[in-house]
Amino acid sequence: METIAQIITLIRTTISFGTVIMYGSLGEIMTEKSGHLNLGVPGIMYMGGIGGLLGAYLYENSVASPVPFVGLLIATLGTLVCSILGGLIYSFLTITLRANQNVTGLTLTIFGSGVANFFGGSLSKLAGGVGQISVASTSSAFRATQHLTDNIPYIDDILFNYGFMVYLVIIIAVIMSRFINRTSRGLNLRAVGEDPATADAAGINVTKYRYFATCTGAAISGLGGLYYVMDYIKGTWANDGNIEALGWLAVALVIFATWKPLRAIWGAYLFGALYWLYNFIPGQSRSMQEIFKMLPYLVTIIVLITVSLRRKKENQPPSALGLSYFREDR
Amino acid sequence: MCAERAAFWEGNVLSSKSDAKERNRVVAAGDGKPLVEMTDITKKFGSVTANDHVSLSIYRGEILSLLGENGSGKTTLMNMLSGIYFPDGGHIRVKGELVTISSPKDALDLRIGMIHQHFKLVNVLTAAENIILGLNESRRLDLKSVRLRVKQICDRYGFVVEPDKKVYEMSVSEKQTLEIVKVLYRGADILILDEPTAVLTPQETRRLFDVMRNMKNDGKAIVIITHKLHEVMEISDRVAVLRKGCFIGDVPTQRTSPQELTEMMVGHAVKLNIERTQPENVRKCLEVEHVSVVDADGVRKLNDVSFTANGGEILGIAGVSGSGQKELLEVIAGLQDALPGGSVIYTDMNGKTSSLIGKTPMEIKKLGVQLAFVPEDRLGMGLVGNLDIADNMLIRTYTEGSGMFVNMKKPRKLAEEIVKEFDVVTPDLQTPVRKLSGGNVQKVLVGREIAGSPSLLMSAYAVRGLDINTSYTIYNLMNEQKRRGAAVIYVGEDLDVLLELCDRIMVLCAGSVSGIVDGRAATKEEVGLMMTHIGGNADKEAGRK
Numbered sequence: 001m002e003t004i005a006q007i008i009t010l011i012r013t014t015i016s017f018g019t020v021i022m023y024g025s026l027g028e029i030m031t032e033k034s035g036h037l038n039l040g041v042p043g044i045m046y047m048g049g050i051g052g053l054l055g056a057y058l059y060e061n062s063v064a065s066p067v068p069f070v071g072l073l074i075a076t077l078g079t080l081v082c083s084i085l086g087g088l089i090y091s092f093l094t095i096t097l098r099a100n101q102n103v104t105g106l107t108l109t110i111f112g113s114g115v116a117n118f119f120g121g122s123l124s125k126l127a128g129g130v131g132q133i134s135v136a137s138t139s140s141a142f143r144a145t146q147h148l149t150d151n152i153p154y155i156d157d158i159l160f161n162y163g164f165m166v167y168l169v170i171i172i173a174v175i176m177s178r179f180i181n182r183t184s185r186g187l188n189l190r191a192v193g194e195d196p197a198t199a200d201a202a203g204i205n206v207t208k209y210r211y212f213a214t215c216t217g218a219a220i221s222g223l224g225g226l227y228y229v230m231d232y233i234k235g236t237w238a239n240d241g242n243i244e245a246l247g248w249l250a251v252a253l254v255i256f257a258t259w260k261p262l263r264a265i266w267g268a269y270l271f272g273a274l275y276w277l278y279n280f281i282p283g284q285s286r287s288m289q290e291i292f293k294m295l296p297y298l299v300t301i302i303v304l305i306t307v308s309l310r311r312k313k314e315n316q317p318p319s320a321l322g323l324s325y326f327r328e329d330r
Numbered sequence: 331m332c333a334e335r336a337a338f339w340e341g342n343v344l345s346s347k348s349d350a351k352e353r354n355r356v357v358a359a360g361d362g363k364p365l366v367e368m369t370d371i372t373k374k375f376g377s378v379t380a381n382d383h384v385s386l387s388i389y390r391g392e393i394l395s396l397l398g399e400n401g402s403g404k405t406t407l408m409n410m411l412s413g414i415y416f417p418d419g420g421h422i423r424v425k426g427e428l429v430t431i432s433s434p435k436d437a438l439d440l441r442i443g444m445i446h447q448h449f450k451l452v453n454v455l456t457a458a459e460n461i462i463l464g465l466n467e468s469r470r471l472d473l474k475s476v477r478l479r480v481k482q483i484c485d486r487y488g489f490v491v492e493p494d495k496k497v498y499e500m501s502v503s504e505k506q507t508l509e510i511v512k513v514l515y516r517g518a519d520i521l522i523l524d525e526p527t528a529v530l531t532p533q534e535t536r537r538l539f540d541v542m543r544n545m546k547n548d549g550k551a552i553v554i555i556t557h558k559l560h561e562v563m564e565i566s567d568r569v570a571v572l573r574k575g576c577f578i579g580d581v582p583t584q585r586t587s588p589q590e591l592t593e594m595m596v597g598h599a600v601k602l603n604i605e606r607t608q609p610e611n612v613r614k615c616l617e618v619e620h621v622s623v624v625d626a627d628g629v630r631k632l633n634d635v636s637f638t639a640n641g642g643e644i645l646g647i648a649g650v651s652g653s654g655q656k657e658l659l660e661v662i663a664g665l666q667d668a669l670p671g672g673s674v675i676y677t678d679m680n681g682k683t684s685s686l687i688g689k690t691p692m693e694i695k696k697l698g699v700q701l702a703f704v705p706e707d708r709l710g711m712g713l714v715g716n717l718d719i720a721d722n723m724l725i726r727t728y729t730e731g732s733g734m735f736v737n738m739k740k741p742r743k744l745a746e747e748i749v750k751e752f753d754v755v756t757p758d759l760q761t762p763v764r765k766l767s768g769g770n771v772q773k774v775l776v777g778r779e780i781a782g783s784p785s786l787l788m789s790a791y792a793v794r795g796l797d798i799n800t801s802y803t804i805y806n807l808m809n810e811q812k813r814r815g816a817a818v819i820y821v822g823e824d825l826d827v828l829l830e831l832c833d834r835i836m837v838l839c840a841g842s843v844s845g846i847v848d849g850r851a852a853t854k855e856e857v858g859l860m861m862t863h864i865g866g867n868a869d870k871e872a873g874r875k
Contacts, residue, residue: 182470182471183470183471184462184465184466184469184470184471186471187455187459187462187463187471188463188464190452190454190455191452191455191463191464194452194453194454194455195450195451195452195453197450198450198451198452198463199452199463199464200433200434201412201414201434201444201446201450202434202450202463202464202465202512203433203434203435203438203464203465204435204463204464205435313453313454313496313498314454316454319453319454327414
C-alpha cells in the first residue's frame, strides 16, 4: 500500500513541477519563435509570482472578508502586469535598442529574482515575520478541485485532484500549437523568427510581432510563477530558489521540445519527474542526489546532440534566434 | 558632377520630356503616361552617395533594363521603390500621385514587387506558405485557396511551382520562380528583378525571359537590373544607365548598341596620373592553372581559370563584382577549396617551386611563401575590429617566438612605425581599430601586410571608400612592392585606376577569364566589353538576337 501511495505522491509532485516548467517553457517557445532568446524566464517567473502574491495580499488586507474568486482575479492580474512589464523591459532593450539578447536576458533573471525576493521578504515582514505571510483565501481559489471520479481509487488523485491552473497550461499549449501552425498570424510569427528580412519584405511588421511574442511569452511564463506561489506553496513566499531552478529547466525544455508546444507537455512532466526523482529513491547520499538533479539537463544535451546530428530542418531552432533585426543593415 | 556626366549623352539619348512621341514608339502597350516617376532621388550611406538626384520613369507594358557597373546605385534606387530604403531626397509618383514608400508593405500596396538577388524566402516553410506570408493576417490559414490561385498564375504565365515543396529542397531557379509567383500573387503590376540571371543556367534564363515577355504582354511594367549587355539587348525595350550613383540617360534598346551602352556605363577615360614604372627583373612568381570553384549551393564561381602573376609587375583583375574575384584570391590564399584538377604553383626568388593548392594559410606560411593578402572585408577578414593596432599586428606573427608568452615588443614597434609612416590618424595605439575611419583601417591593414616584405601581394578593392590622397598612398605602396620585385595582384573596380596602375589586366566574366590585356595599350571600352562578354565580342552575341 505504501509504495502505491508513494507512486501517487511522485506523480502529483511531477505534475506540480511539470506545470511550473511548462508555463515557463511555453512562454519561452512563444518568445523564441519570434527569434528572440529570452534567458530572463526565471526572472519573469519570479516577477509573475511576486506580482500575484502582492495583489492578493493587498486585496486580502484591505477588505474584511475577502472573496476567494476576486482574490484570484486580482492575483492573476498582478501576475500578468508584472510579467508583461518584465517582457516589455526585455523587448525594449533587445528589439528597440537592439541590445545583446543573452546579456539582457541574464540580467533580467538577476533583476527579477532580486525584486521578487525583496518584495517577498518585505511582505513577510509586514505580515509579522518570516514565513508569516499567507493569502489563504486567494490560494484556496487557486487550489479548489473538482472530484469527478471520487469513487474510483487513485484515478481521482492522479488525474483530477488539482487546481485549475494544471489544466489551463495544457489548454494553453494546445491553443499555442494551433496558433503557431494553423493561423496566418502564427505563420507570420514563424517567418519573423526564421528570417526577419524576408518577413519584412513580405510586409510583416517585425517589431510588432516580436513585441507581441515576447510580451505574451512573458505573461505565460509569469503564470508559472503564480501557480508555484498560489498553488504549490499555498499562497506564501519561499526564498528557496525553486522558481529559478524550475525557470532554467523551462529554458532547457524549449530545446528538448524542439520549439513545439505539444512536445513541451510531456517533456515538462518528464522534467518534473526527473527534478524530483531523487526524493523517491531511498538510501542516497547527498552527492548522489545532486547527480539526480542533473538528469533533466543531461537529457537536454542528449536531445541537442541527436537533433544536431539528424539535421532535420524542422527541429532546428528558429534561424534568426538571438539576432537583432535592422532593415537598413547592409 | 552628375550634370556633367549626363550632359555628354544629350545628343544620343532621349531626354525625359521632350521626346514623348519617340517614346510612344518604343513603349508597346503603354498609354504613354508613366506608371512610376522617380524624381531627383538621392540616397546617402554615411559619406557615400549611392544615388545622386536620379530621375527615372517606368511605363506599363515595357521591360526596362537598369544598367550599370557594380556600385553604380541600381539596386539602391530600386530598393527605395520597394520600401527597403527610404530616400534622403526626391519624390516618387505612382500613377501620377505623390507617394511615400516607407516599408515593403507600402510598396506592395502600390502594387510594386521586387525580386531580390538574395531570395527573400523562409527556408523551412513550403512554397504556398511563403506565398501567403504576411497576407490576410486575421484570417485562418487557408492553403487550399492559395494552391488554387498559384496554379492559375502559373498557367497564365507559364511557371511551374510545387506549392507543398519546402524552400530548402528547391533549386535556385525554383526559388526564383517562387519569388516571382509570390509578388504576382500579391497583385504586383510593377515587377523589379535584381540581377535575376546571375544564378541561372542559359536554359533557365531563356525560360525566365519567356515568362517576362508574357508578363509584359499582360500589361505589367518590368524593371530588370543587370550588367549583362547581351541580356539587355535581348529582353528590354528601353535601357536606363546609372554610373557612380548618377543617372546617365535612357535609350530605346532598338536604337542603341552594346558599344554605346558600354561607353555610357563606364564613361570616358579620366586621367588620374598614377605613377607606373617599367617592370624590372620580371620573373615568374605564381602560376594558376585550370582552377574551378563551386560554392555551397553548387553554383560555379570560378570556371577553369589560368593565368600567371609575375614578380616585379602589377597584375590587375577587372570584372563586375561577384565574377569570382573573391574566390580566386581565397583559393590562392588557402582559404577556399578548389575543385580537383586545378593547380597553383608558387616559384620563389631562387626558382624553387611549391604547390599551394589545398594548403591552409598556416601551411603556406610554413612553406616559406611570403604571401600578403589585403581582403575586401577589412574588418571581417583583415583585422579584428575590437583589438588595437598592436594586437592586430600580432595576429600575423604570434607563432613566432618561443614558449607560451607572446613577444609584444615587436608588434608594438611595428604599429608605431605604421602609424608614423602612413599618417594613421588615431588617438593612441590602444584604440580598437574599428573606431578608426575606413582609410586609416586600410592603412593599418596594408601596412601590416607589406611589413613582412611579401613576394606575393594580393589586394581586393584596396581603395574602396578611401579619399583621393589615401588612394594615391595605396597606389604608391603597390608600386613600391612592384619595384621590390614582388608580384602584385590588384583586384579593382575602377577601370581608370586599373588602366593606369597595372601592367597587365586580367578580366573576369562570370567566373571565367575573359581575356588578359596589356594595361598600357588597352582601352576602357575594350575592358568594359570584356567584363560583360567572354572575349569582349559583343557584336556577335547581339547579332544572334
